[in-house]
Amino acid sequence: MKKLNYLASFLIAAILLSSCGGLNKMKEEYGTLTFTTTPKVLEMHGGEVEYSIEGEIPSDWFNEDAIVEFTPVLTYEGGESELESKTFQGEDVEANNKVISKETGGTIEFNGTFPYKKAMRKSQLVMRGSARVAEGDESVVLPDRQIAKGVKATPNLVMIDPKPTAAADKFQRITTQKKNADIHYVIERTNVRESELEKEDIKQLEKFIKEAEKATNKSYKEILLHGYASPDGPIDLNERLAKGRKETANEYLNSVIDQKKLSEEGAERIYEGKATTEDWEGFKKLVQESSIQDKDLILRVLNMYSNPEVREKELKNMAETFKVLAEEILPRLRRTEMDVAFEKEGLSDAEIKNFIYSKPDTISLEAALYAGNQLFQDLNQKLRAYELAAEKNPNCFRAHNNIAYVHLMQGNLNEAQDALERANNIKAGVPCVLNNLGVVELKQGNIEEAKDYFLDATDAGNAVDYNLGIINIKQGDYEAALNYLQNKESFNTALAMVLSGNLNQAESMLNRIEASAMNDYLQAIIAARNNDQEDVFSNLRSAIRKDDALAEMAATDMEFVEYLENETFNSIVQ
Numbered sequence: 001m002k003k004l005n006y007l008a009s010f011l012i013a014a015i016l017l018s019s020c021g022g023l024n025k026m027k028e029e030y031g032t033l034t035f036t037t038t039p040k041v042l043e044m045h046g047g048e049v050e051y052s053i054e055g056e057i058p059s060d061w062f063n064e065d066a067i068v069e070f071t072p073v074l075t076y077e078g079g080e081s082e083l084e085s086k087t088f089q090g091e092d093v094e095a096n097n098k099v100i101s102k103e104t105g106g107t108i109e110f111n112g113t114f115p116y117k118k119a120m121r122k123s124q125l126v127m128r129g130s131a132r133v134a135e136g137d138e139s140v141v142l143p144d145r146q147i148a149k150g151v152k153a154t155p156n157l158v159m160i161d162p163k164p165t166a167a168a169d170k171f172q173r174i175t176t177q178k179k180n181a182d183i184h185y186v187i188e189r190t191n192v193r194e195s196e197l198e199k200e201d202i203k204q205l206e207k208f209i210k211e212a213e214k215a216t217n218k219s220y221k222e223i224l225l226h227g228y229a230s231p232d233g234p235i236d237l238n239e240r241l242a243k244g245r246k247e248t249a250n251e252y253l254n255s256v257i258d259q260k261k262l263s264e265e266g267a268e269r270i271y272e273g274k275a276t277t278e279d280w281e282g283f284k285k286l287v288q289e290s291s292i293q294d295k296d297l298i299l300r301v302l303n304m305y306s307n308p309e310v311r312e313k314e315l316k317n318m319a320e321t322f323k324v325l326a327e328e329i330l331p332r333l334r335r336t337e338m339d340v341a342f343e344k345e346g347l348s349d350a351e352i353k354n355f356i357y358s359k360p361d362t363i364s365l366e367a368a369l370y371a372g373n374q375l376f377q378d379l380n381q382k383l384r385a386y387e388l389a390a391e392k393n394p395n396c397f398r399a400h401n402n403i404a405y406v407h408l409m410q411g412n413l414n415e416a417q418d419a420l421e422r423a424n425n426i427k428a429g430v431p432c433v434l435n436n437l438g439v440v441e442l443k444q445g446n447i448e449e450a451k452d453y454f455l456d457a458t459d460a461g462n463a464v465d466y467n468l469g470i471i472n473i474k475q476g477d478y479e480a481a482l483n484y485l486q487n488k489e490s491f492n493t494a495l496a497m498v499l500s501g502n503l504n505q506a507e508s509m510l511n512r513i514e515a516s517a518m519n520d521y522l523q524a525i526i527a528a529r530n531n532d533q534e535d536v537f538s539n540l541r542s543a544i545r546k547d548d549a550l551a552e553m554a555a556t557d558m559e560f561v562e563y564l565e566n567e568t569f570n571s572i573v574q
Contacts, residue, residue, distance in 0.1 A: 174343050187230075438453030
């Protein structure tokens, strides 16, 4: 009995020693496992880092009684991020994990994403593991294996410089002022009666002409005389009457106009005279507006017959009705219409700029908006013009939007938001206001809210396309970004090209736009992707000369991972 107990104890100890020895062997030979990361250097897109890891376990490594847990871990200064772990088991283990054969080995895979942090630029992706026997307490910790180095964060180079939009003004330096009056005539007559010249519309026309002629900033634009005959009576008589009425009205108007103010040549240029022999259109309009009992019947006759003689005959057959027409409608058609128009020239650009400060009461709403939009380049002067516009009309959404526009250009987000809220309360849904609200959100880092505003503001013009280009770079959709930015010569366009793999186009774009430190830095990234060492170094030198803060950025930029141990590279970035 004692021998049996001794033998049992010996076998148990042997098994335990064997298991422990197997785990130690796995730990010692852990270096024979190979891990491949795709991409080789992790990359951030849209704020997320996607990874794919494939591990090859060689034959004779995985103990039949072992359970191994593998955990990819990204380590960086100040912390680490554990990724999704997976557990595998040997062939003799009774569990539900993937089995790895001791004889043939096997493949393990890890896929996933994790949110990017700035500290991850300089980091290591390691495979951390632990092995234990299925039956018992024995376990070993496998040493960390570095399988990737750092995270590329090139999309974060995007310039968050969304473009605000100003509302257009309606300023017109040359405006037209018009006045009209009618002279009415007795049946079959062309002479102008004194009683007609005493009517209010004639008096107002005379006053309008005299005041305009006295003004130094007004000149004649158009004089239109249109003589009419009513559509009753012979055509040849009506033709003579229409022309005669136009001519007598012209004689009257010539007596009112100061001939010194209007040369013969000028009169020929602006004068237009017409004569309508039978005013059937005017007749139809007056009948439609009247309350004549047989109105519908009259209109039906007009629609049925186009011949003027037939029309007149049919109407005269309706004796009582024609009597009403002769009393109420036809006299109103025997007339000459007179239209006189002057052009008024407003303040000059120099006067507007001066009066914004010296005589603000003389500046109209539209002139103030025009000054802000077109005349001033200095942002403070623009703001003064737009604030004056808001004083002129506190309920003008354009004035408040343009005040916000200046504040956005100056970086005053709170003031801009206040002005935009006023503009949107006055008139909701205006594209330029929505675009500027999107600019505020984007500047505050609210990507989704900004995108919603920009998509609702597409009618605001090219600025919205540029702003949506920024959004799509931030969200990692570089093809969409290029669609919005394709006609924009900008750093962000070049960046979208780089991120889409169009390196030659990106380089060409950078050569066309204004030189800057960031342009040189992006050129260095392009060179690194093209394996052009000399261009990497020369562009980095140029970038850092223009902005020495870029040295620290380059030192931790995994776009230059192949150069991190290079002596020349380190001499440039240190």
